[in-house]
Amino acid sequence: xxxxxxxxxxxxxxxxxxxxxxxxxxxxxxxxxxxxxxxxxxxxxxxxxxxxxxxxxxxxxxxxxxxxxxxxxxxxxxxxxxxxxxxxxxxxxxxxxxxxxxxxxxxxxxxxxxxxxxxxxxxxxxxxxxxxxxxxxxxxxxxxxxxxxxxxxxxxxxxxxxxxxxxxxxxxxxxxxxxxxxxxxxxxxxxxxxxxxxxxxxxxxxxxxxxxxxxxxxxxxxxxxxxxxxxxxxxxxxxxxxxxxxxxxxxxxxxxxxxxxxxxxxxxxxxxxxxxxxxxxxxxxxxxxxxxxxxxxxxxxxxxxxxxxxxxxxxxxxxxxxxxxxxxxxxxxxxxxxxxxxxxxxxxxxxxxxxxxxxxxxxxxxxxxxxxxxxxxxxxxxxxxxxxxxxxxxxxxxxxxxxxxxxxxxxxxxxxxxxxxxxxxxxxxxxxxxxx
Amino acid sequence: xxxxxxxxxxxxxxxxxxxxxxxxxxxxxxxxxxxxxxxxxxxxxxxxxxxxxxxxxxxxxxxxxxxxxxxxxxxxxxxxxxxxxxxxxxxxxxxxxxxxxxxxxxxxxxxxxxxxxxxxxxxxxxxxxxxxxxxxxxxxxxxxxxxxxxxxxxxxxxxxxxxxxxxxxxxxxxxxxxxxxxxxxxxxxxxxxxxxxxxxxxxxxxxxxxxxxxxxxxxxxxxxxxxxxxxxxxxxxxxxxxxxxxxxxxxxxxxxxxxxxxxxxxxxxxxxxxxxxxxxxxxxxxxxxxxxxxxxxxxxxxxxxxxxxxxxxxxxxxxxxxxxxxxxxxxxxxxxxxxxxxxxxxxxxxxxxxxxxxxxxxxxxxxxxxxxxxxxxxxxxxxxxxxxxxxxxxxxxx
Numbered sequence: 147x148x149x150x151x152x153x154x155x156x157x158x159x160x161x162x163x164x165x166x167x168x169x170x171x172x173x174x175x176x177x178x179x180x181x182x183x184x185x186x187x188x189x190x191x192x193x194x195x196x197x198x199x200x201x202x203x204x205x206x207x208x209x210x211x212x213x214x215x216x217x218x219x220x221x222x223x224x225x226x227x228x229x230x231x232x233x234x235x236x237x238x239x240x241x242x243x244x245x246x247x248x249x250x251x252x253x254x255x256x257x258x259x260x261x262x263x264x265x266x267x268x269x270x271x272x273x274x275x276x277x278x279x280x281x282x283x284x285x286x287x288x289x290x291x292x293x294x295x296x297x298x299x300x301x302x303x304x305x306x307x308x309x310x311x312x313x314x315x316x317x318x319x320x321x322x323x324x325x326x327x328x329x330x331x332x333x334x335x336x337x338x339x340x341x342x343x344x345x346x347x348x349x350x351x352x353x354x355x356x357x358x359x360x361x362x363x364x365x366x367x368x369x370x371x372x373x374x375x376x377x378x379x380x381x382x383x384x385x386x387x388x389x390x391x392x393x394x395x396x397x398x399x400x401x402x403x404x405x406x407x408x409x410x411x412x413x414x415x416x417x418x419x420x421x422x423x424x425x426x427x428x429x430x431x432x433x434x435x436x437x438x439x440x441x442x443x444x445x446x447x448x449x450x451x452x453x454x455x456x457x458x459x460x461x462x463x464x465x466x467x468x469x470x471x472x473x474x475x476x477x478x479x480x481x482x483x484x485x486x487x488x489x490x491x492x493x494x495x496x497x498x499x500x501x502x503x504x505x506x507x508x509x510x511x512x513x514x515x516x517x518x519x520x521x522x523x524x525x526x527x528x529x530x531x532x533x534x535x536x537x538x539x540x541x542x543x544x545x546x547x548x549x550x551x552x553x554x555x556x557x558x559x560x561x562x563x564x565x566x567x568x569x570x571x572x573x574x575x576x577x578x579x580x581x582x
Numbered sequence: 583x584x585x586x587x588x589x590x591x592x593x594x595x596x597x598x599x600x601x602x603x604x605x606x607x608x609x610x611x612x613x614x615x616x617x618x619x620x621x622x623x624x625x626x627x628x629x630x631x632x633x634x635x636x637x638x639x640x641x642x643x644x645x646x647x648x649x650x651x652x653x654x655x656x657x658x659x660x661x662x663x664x665x666x667x668x669x670x671x672x673x674x675x676x677x678x679x680x681x682x683x684x685x686x687x688x689x690x691x692x693x694x695x696x697x698x699x700x701x702x703x704x705x706x707x708x709x710x711x712x713x714x715x716x717x718x719x720x721x722x723x724x725x726x727x728x729x730x731x732x733x734x735x736x737x738x739x740x741x742x743x744x745x746x747x748x749x750x751x752x753x754x755x756x757x758x759x760x761x762x763x764x765x766x767x768x769x770x771x772x773x774x775x776x777x778x779x780x781x782x783x784x785x786x787x788x789x790x791x792x793x794x795x796x797x798x799x800x801x802x803x804x805x806x807x808x809x810x811x812x813x814x815x816x817x818x819x820x821x822x823x824x825x826x827x828x829x830x831x832x833x834x835x836x837x838x839x840x841x842x843x844x845x846x847x848x849x850x851x852x853x854x855x856x857x858x859x860x861x862x863x864x865x866x867x868x869x870x871x872x873x874x875x876x877x878x879x880x881x882x883x884x885x886x887x888x889x890x891x892x893x894x895x896x897x898x899x900x901x902x903x904x905x906x907x908x909x910x911x912x913x914x915x916x917x918x919x920x921x922x923x924x925x926x927x928x929x930x931x932x933x934x935x936x937x938x939x940x941x942x943x944x945x946x947x948x949x950x951x952x953x954x955x956x957x958x959x960x961x962x963x964x965x966x967x968x969x970x971x972x973x974x975x976x977x978x979x980x
Contacts, residue, residue, distance in 0.1 A: 212784070212787055213694050477620065483613055
């Protein structure tokens, strides 16, 4: 009889139950979406912040102090030190290799540039001294485990904008900075003749494939493949500076301590957290003769903003959960309120308050589980949409969220129904049946 | 409220109309409370998130200031690079206001000097940066490792204070508080190291001191090599400011640093998208919950509507009655909920950004209007009542 009463109440007025169920399901869908997004997207959010560019810079330990003003280095030509390019695949062997998203070596040199584009009928064109930056764009690094890792400057410095296309590494091509292009009148498709260092006696004539604008000193330079810059500078297989973009955990006081002052336990804890300083330490160990420095301006700002956005995400989650709980609780309370007459009849027929309460609670729980389950599936779709639209990454479905959502829906519906049920216990059947 | 059109003039009718609305509202107090609770919760979350969103833009703008200068004013490149300078007076023609906030300007002079210390055997060549006092003090007491505030008052020392880069100091084998001798051409000057910078940028290789002292040392009085501007505002406002500045200063090159402004726009659009999405979801949720309650109301009122129609109530009038009821519910829920939400967002703003969010007046009417819309939309089940046939109601048919 108990089961029949429960099933009857669902089948007799399916439409009304459907509406309450839909409200419940949507509420739980909101809860699911909010929970899965904030549980899962935190790490992906950090990846998003890599739009700020490289947060580590590697320079040779033996390097003399750069005398760089406005992007022009005033050092004597052979004063700088270099690092071997062949060590670079080692970066992807460090403990935090999966956190290293991109790296790009850079070799700066200067050359005399002349382009037919600057030639007019009266003069043979202008020869200018220009800085040449050699780097990787889409370079395949063969890893020790046989895999390949594609990396380059476009990933470490994502704010660099290119008109046209980047050069391909193996072709005799280059990209010119916007200011250089404006001064010399070079367009994509033109040739630029480059005369290297006096000692290297190298010359090259790469074809321009695009115009680069960065808002930095690179705007006045010519960007070429690393191998070409090495040839022009006479430094085969070497680079001068390496930019690394790594996924890090915001630094706290512990992270800022000097690893030399830690004991073994602390050191292990430190090197097992992806702090930017511990990643720097591990990179330094695989690149002999290098000095790895944290670009504080990027790393600190990023950490601070990331922490704030994370809190914001959690607050939105809590707000959404609260709204869902209140709304669902209110509608399940309303659905119990409607059944005054029914309760009156049951009591008149001799049902005790406990039995009536049990019946209604069973009904609400059934609704909560069905609605919660449907809401969970709907919420997964919502979370996918939200994750992809807003963060560019969909969260993985998690069992924890399913349990949390079912528990939440049961609690909320029961709490919502508890108040009207307590009042129902005091109903006198007679006035209700008289319609008062 | 009296804007509702009433075809038949006379206070009597209008009074009756409102009396019925009042009765409809208060007939069932528990239900009224629940519907108001659902609407209020929706309004509160809408108000809180919309206010937070309006505020996040401003907060992010100021958060992003911690990345430092975002616009540079440089001498036009191409001239003899070594002596490219700007007159110091150029700072006076820079507008110091953008997006209702102050633009911070710091001029600096770069020059190459030879530095020697008591410990180092041979002098080291490095870049000297002369900075205006404000920027210099910031570098001295700046955040980050290795630059603790120094309580030695400058007057107790002879010579000038300077802030040395960490790598430079290592090359010099000198410590903090060391006395350094700087020379450029025929001028020379001594200074003591009041602080050390370790920022991972070119600052690590440089030495910084006051602008006047650097100008004297370089023999370039009244000249600077760059102005660094920290411009507040959204990325678009910053671009506009830079373009405008370029028009004012044709003799210089104005260079917006895109690295941080681009990321700022990106991050703000993500946060705004997240908040919009949540607001839309919560509003749909609220309307479904209210709709479920209204479906029950509709069933209960069949008799009332049947009676109203039987004694000559037109369909329009009956519908108008329910519309007025829903609007009132939405308005009440919205007015209370949105106020609570905005108060909530001020608290949330404090938790997220460390500063209470400033309440935006525009958010309040917008969230009240949204809630009223939701209430009216979720009164949709009541529409079925308009088609009730009085005869069948009185016969007791369902």
